Amino acid sequence: MYRKLGFFALAACLAIGLGLALSASAATGDGGEGPKPPFGNPHSANNTADHSKFEELQQDFKSGPEVTKACLSCHNEAAEQFQKTIHWKWLCPAAKPEAKLGKAGYVVNNFCININSNEPRCTSCHAGYGYKDKNFDFSVQENVDCLVCHEQTGTYKKFPPGAGYVVKEPTMFGGKEWLPPDFAKVAQSVALPTRKNCGTCHFYGGGGEGVKHGDLDASLYKPKWDLDVHMNVDGENFTCTRCHTTVQHAVAGRCYKSTPLTDRRSLLDSDLIHRITCYSCHSDKPHKTDAKLNDHTDKVSCQACHIPEFAREHSTKMSWDWSTAGKKNAKGKPLVIEKDGRHSYNGMKGDFVWKKNVVPEYKWYNGKLTYLTLTDKIDPAKQPIEINKAHGSYDDPDARIFPFKVHKGKQPFDKVNNTFVVPHLFGKDKNAYWKGYSWANAIQTGMDYVGLPYSGEFDFISTEYMYQTTHMVAPKEKALSCDACHAPQGRLAKLTGFYLPGRDANGFVDYAGWLIVVASLLGVLFHGLIRIASSGNGKEE
Amino acid sequence: MSQTPMKKIYLYTRFERFWHWAQAVLILFLLFTGLEVHGVYAIFGYEEAVELHNLAAWTWLILYIFIIFWEATTGEWKQYIPTTRKLVTVAMYYSIGIFRGDPHPVPKTERVKHNPLQRLTYLGIALVLVPLQIVTGILYYFYNDWAVLGIHMKLGTLAAVHMFGALMLLAFVIVHVYMTTTGHTIMAHIKAMISGWEEVPDTPEEKEA
Numbered sequence: 001m002y003r004k005l006g007f008f009a010l011a012a013c014l015a016i017g018l019g020l021a022l023s024a025s026a027a028t029g030d031g032g033e034g035p036k037p038p039f040g041n042p043h044s045a046n047n048t049a050d051h052s053k054f055e056e057l058q059q060d061f062k063s064g065p066e067v068t069k070a071c072l073s074c075h076n077e078a079a080e081q082f083q084k085t086i087h088w089k090w091l092c093p094a095a096k097p098e099a100k101l102g103k104a105g106y107v108v109n110n111f112c113i114n115i116n117s118n119e120p121r122c123t124s125c126h127a128g129y130g131y132k133d134k135n136f137d138f139s140v141q142e143n144v145d146c147l148v149c150h151e152q153t154g155t156y157k158k159f160p161p162g163a164g165y166v167v168k169e170p171t172m173f174g175g176k177e178w179l180p181p182d183f184a185k186v187a188q189s190v191a192l193p194t195r196k197n198c199g200t201c202h203f204y205g206g207g208g209e210g211v212k213h214g215d216l217d218a219s220l221y222k223p224k225w226d227l228d229v230h231m232n233v234d235g236e237n238f239t240c241t242r243c244h245t246t247v248q249h250a251v252a253g254r255c256y257k258s259t260p261l262t263d264r265r266s267l268l269d270s271d272l273i274h275r276i277t278c279y280s281c282h283s284d285k286p287h288k289t290d291a292k293l294n295d296h297t298d299k300v301s302c303q304a305c306h307i308p309e310f311a312r313e314h315s316t317k318m319s320w321d322w323s324t325a326g327k328k329n330a331k332g333k334p335l336v337i338e339k340d341g342r343h344s345y346n347g348m349k350g351d352f353v354w355k356k357n358v359v360p361e362y363k364w365y366n367g368k369l370t371y372l373t374l375t376d377k378i379d380p381a382k383q384p385i386e387i388n389k390a391h392g393s394y395d396d397p398d399a400r401i402f403p404f405k406v407h408k409g410k411q412p413f414d415k416v417n418n419t420f421v422v423p424h425l426f427g428k429d430k431n432a433y434w435k436g437y438s439w440a441n442a443i444q445t446g447m448d449y450v451g452l453p454y455s456g457e458f459d460f461i462s463t464e465y466m467y468q469t470t471h472m473v474a475p476k477e478k479a480l481s482c483d484a485c486h487a488p489q490g491r492l493a494k495l496t497g498f499y500l501p502g503r504d505a506n507g508f509v510d511y512a513g514w515l516i517v518v519a520s521l522l523g524v525l526f527h528g529l530i531r532i533a534s535s536g537n538g539k540e541e
Numbered sequence: 542m543s544q545t546p547m548k549k550i551y552l553y554t555r556f557e558r559f560w561h562w563a564q565a566v567l568i569l570f571l572l573f574t575g576l577e578v579h580g581v582y583a584i585f586g587y588e589e590a591v592e593l594h595n596l597a598a599w600t601w602l603i604l605y606i607f608i609i610f611w612e613a614t615t616g617e618w619k620q621y622i623p624t625t626r627k628l629v630t631v632a633m634y635y636s637i638g639i640f641r642g643d644p645h646p647v648p649k650t651e652r653v654k655h656n657p658l659q660r661l662t663y664l665g666i667a668l669v670l671v672p673l674q675i676v677t678g679i680l681y682y683f684y685n686d687w688a689v690l691g692i693h694m695k696l697g698t699l700a701a702v703h704m705f706g707a708l709m710l711l712a713f714v715i716v717h718v719y720m721t722t723t724g725h726t727i728m729a730h731i732k733a734m735i736s737g738w739e740e741v742p743d744t745p746e747e748k749e750a
Contacts, residue, residue, distance in 0.1 A: 292591070295685040483587035488580045499697030502580045502587050506701035513708030520712040524719035527635075531723075534640040 039194035040239030052188035061183030065142040079141035081249040094258035101256045106373035110409025111206040114422040117449040120163040121426035125201040132163035150190040198240040210314045214405040215471035219313030229475040252276040259367030278302040301400035305480040309357045319353035321410040323460035360403030366392035384462040394497035403469040416455030422446035548743035628657040677703040
């Protein structure tokens with residue numbers, strides 16, 4: 001009898017459990033029965049058009065610009081909108097054009113230094129066609145590349161040294177075969193950009209995967225939960241544009257002169273804001289259970305604690321020394337030394353240091369980064385030269401403690417004029433460094449091309465170039481603990497201008513206080529010893 | 542020294558003993574966690590140390606309010622009225638007489654629990670040091686609201702004052718604990734603070750007083 005009862009109880013439990021599990025899975029299914037989109041959930045379900053059915057896209061396209069023409073026949077404002085953005089201009093729209101603030105201008109870094117005279121090798125990441133030299137016509141609408149950001153087949157690949165074009169016939173480059181796309185198929189696949197579209201360029205900045213940023217690399221195509229809690233493929237599966245909200249093709253984000261960081265409104269204040277900052281969605285009181293943590297948001301960026309390390313899946317380049325470039329192997333080709341799957345030396349480029357799980361450097365940062373450009377004087381006595389610099393201090397209400405990747409470099413400069421120089425690296429001519437391996441020729445050619453003074457004498461100089469670390473936000477379980485900073489030798493050991501409990505002390509007060517404590521201790525010890533020694537302690541029983 | 546006849550007097554009521562020991566535990570615990578917050582060592586971890594420190598601090602504040610209420614309503618506050626009478630004598634006793642085995646110049650009675658030195662010290666603790674720690678501690682806790690409260694001070698200044706107060710309390714604890722050994726036996730005073738009954742010399746003068 002009891003045994004039967006037990007059986008029924010067990011069966012009932014199982015049935016209830018199964019029912020709960022089923023309803024739970026239905027609840028978390030997000031309404032989507034099919035497989036999850038691999039490169040991000042679309043953030044808009046408001047599609048009212050199927051591009052594969054448009055007649056305009058049923059053509060036998062021969063080139064990218066032809067596709068663009070077809071796109072523009074309906075989206076007649078798109079090119080005009082896009083041509084105002086930094087993605088097209090490669091100059092910060094917030095800066096005056098004569099400041100030439102951007103890749104297309106005088107901005108220098110310590111990776112491939114500057115694009116002038118090297119365009120075809122760099123502009124495969126320009127969302128356009130034919131930016132092969134400084135005479136590129138930025139007004140031609142058909143030269144906008146719609147596909148690189150919108151196509152979803154994964155078969156449209158701009159040829160690395162192709163100035164933005166895809167190949168016309170199968171071509172070998174970098175040990176891979178590059179194929180011409182089926183333009184009609186590619187054109188019909190268009191949708192809002194996914195992580196794949198953005199990552200095609202932004203995960204490969206600096207000429208290779210993971211080179212530049214440390215918080216942007218190919219591991220973010222399909223990130224795991226603990227790499228990026230928002231883009232996690234098994235979780236929210238954010239696309240880039242979920243935060244980099246886009247209005248009329250202008251993608252929210254930082255450029256050389258402008259920052260979104262100082263806009264501290266959240267969606268609760270206005271539903272029309274960009275969702276570009278953490279505040280936008282999380283507000284300035286994001287911690288539900290610990291009020292003391294919220295007390296930090298006026299001085300500490302979210303990123304500082306929630307991105308405990310960058311380059312957590314793939315390594316990132318931390319140092320690039322151009323001065324050692326030029327070594328050849330026995331076959332007369334540039335020498336390549338590999339370490340942990342990355343080049344630690346490449347005869348074309350010099351010595352590299354790659355690192356994984358890097359602890360960022362922390363600086364006061366109010367969103368303003370200033371840049372030394374080709375026309376600025378540099379002081380060789382003050383090496384390493386900070387090519388860009390974060391602004392802000394403890395007393396600046398806009399500034400927060402912010403994590404940075406600092407990339408160290410050694411690059412050529414004009415040692416008479418004390419300016420940075422542009423080496424002509426890529427090209428079919430002998431003056432290109434990667435053909436003739438003469439720095440003298442490469443620099444002279446580069447400087448002639450850009451039209452800036454050059455003394456003819458160069459040397460190498462140590463530099464630093466920094467990137468704010470803002471992607472790869474870890475789940476809260478993996479955020480930094482308090483003692484990462486609140487400790488005598490914590491992560492903020494070098495950050496000055498304020499009192500940090502656990503790290504700082506008033507030396508004089510501590511000294512005086514402890515002196516009194518020790519004096520008290522010695523006093524009572526001394527007193528006690530005399531009591532023991534003297535006859536006066538006869539009171540003992 | 543001849544054996545003085547002793548008698549037991551009930552000096553410390555139950556609540557008085559409770560607050561004394563609770564306060565002792567809280568002060569030691571606050572010192573222990575506070576020094577970790579100050580970066581002297583790492584035992585609980587900073588976050589845990591801060592939370593425990595705050596918890597102990599709020600507990601002490603509540604206890605302190607009860608103590609003040611108790612002192613006020615029982616009239617025991619009178620035990621802390623400072624006096625200079627026999628102050629020098631007591632000081633002389635602890636500097637010289639104690640080594641000779643002299644009797645204490647101010648034996649404890651129900652009416653006079655504390656000698657003049659104790660009165661001065663305890664009053665200083667209760668009216669200066671503890672309030673200083675409470676005020677600086679609360680200000681430290683509400684550091685983020687200073688701007689709203691109109692307070693213009695560097696956190697480092699406040700932290701230094703709080704730290705100095707803490708070290709003064711530590712110095713007091715050291716001397717205080719040592720002084721408990723100066724009764725007619727090493728443990729006599731401590732036993733009294735546990736049971737409430739203090740053994741005092743049964744002298745005729747006492748009875749007259």
